[in-house]
Amino acid sequence: PSANTTELIAGGEAIAAKMTELTGYTIEVTVPTNYAALIEAMGSGNAQIGWLPTVPYIVAYEKGYATVGLVTLRSGADHYAxxxxxxxxxxxxxxxxxxxxxxxxxxxxxxxxxxxxxxxxxxxxxxxxxxxxxxxxxxxxxxxxxxxxxxxxxxxxxxxxxxxxxxxxxxxxxxxxxxxxxxxxxxxxxxxxxxxxxxxxxSDPIIPNDTVSFVAGLDPTIRQNLVDALVEIASTDEGLQLLKDGGYSIGGLASVDDSFYDEYRVYLESIHFDINSYK
CATH class of the missing domain: 3.40.190.10 (Periplasmic binding protein-like II)
Structure with a gap:
């Protein structure tokens, strides 16, 4: 996200409050020191929702820690060049x-x-x-x-x-x-x-946008309710402003599954990318 920690916490808490209103779930906001720390937090069960860019998501998925639920949209597009x-x-x-x-x-x-x-x-x-x-x-x-x-x-x-x-x-x-x-x-x-x-x-737009990912093993009903809440938030101007204040200048969210990243993986494999190199 394009904001400092203080802004992220304040903006994140506003997003969390709206999600609580829509789902009834209590959402606690934390800002890890880096994406590697967020991956490990999801792996240990200390984080259930993570806004992960593509590479950290791939690493989290391959480790069995997370699965993607949503991808961010910018100008209606879910990939960039x-x-x-x-x-x-x-x-x-x-x-x-x-x-x-x-x-x-x-x-x-x-x-x-x-x-x-x-x-x-x-x-x-x-x-x-x-x-x-x-x-x-x-x-x-x-x-x-x-x-x-x-x-x-x-x-x-x-x-x-x-x-x-x-x-x-x-x-x-x-x-x-x-x-x-x-x-x-x-x-x-x-x-x-x-x-x-x-x-x-x-290039053609072949790089996937950032994700909203969920901890592996999360109850499917809870997961779907969280996805639905975020999609609803991102469907209004007020909600998009909440997301922007939280560090995410996006135009919407779209549901995807892991196959969305198959083409991206081809490029990683071609250069022998090692997920253990992500630190």
Missing amino acids: FEFIVHQARVDDGTFTSFYDAATSANTADAATALAQFADKRPCYTDPLSSSGYLVPAGYLATSGISTKAGAWVQGHPTVVKSVYLSPKGEICDFGTVYVDARTAVTTDFPDVNDQVAIAFV
Whole structure:
């Protein structure tokens, strides 16, 4: 969520109060130090409901701790895309080609054609547990048969953009992978970033949004009542404001089951992701 701990607790308690009103259940709000702690809390039975991003959810599911109930919606969509970026100087000198037309917001070539240029090049990635900053882009390349050099871990999407910006000759890396459009995050430091950093290709929306997950073994009736309450909250402007105040700027919630993540798992498997690496 995009809020600090104090805001999360205050906002979470307002959401909990509404859920209590709708279900009659007593809901206690806690904010773990990180998602790994939330996973373990669900595993030990100390947490029954968890707002988990995709990777922590996959880890919790594979450990047998949790199952998904809902996925967040943004602009009506339950998946989002990522993009490959390169320095404009590398486009100008013929090293790379931009296969993305900003005027039409569309790619001008298929993935196989666009991705081939990244073979044996060095990527900038955010961190090993970021969906759009590493896991899915790396899996996307791997499933397309593209082998790159070892990545530079630079931490954070804005830092990936800055690293590409500062690599007109590939000094830090040759290309980067970020959410769409991460360049907007660095315009204060680099006002000409849109001129210096080019979008080479944008994926289809293939990364699932965050989840609302429930502890494994939760009574099915209780689980369904909680799902129904959250869906009802997210169906009104007042409820969406409650969720926003709790750190979740979303447009709704939709019911899903674990098969929703099958395609995502293909990308994780292609890069040999180990759930035990999540800490």
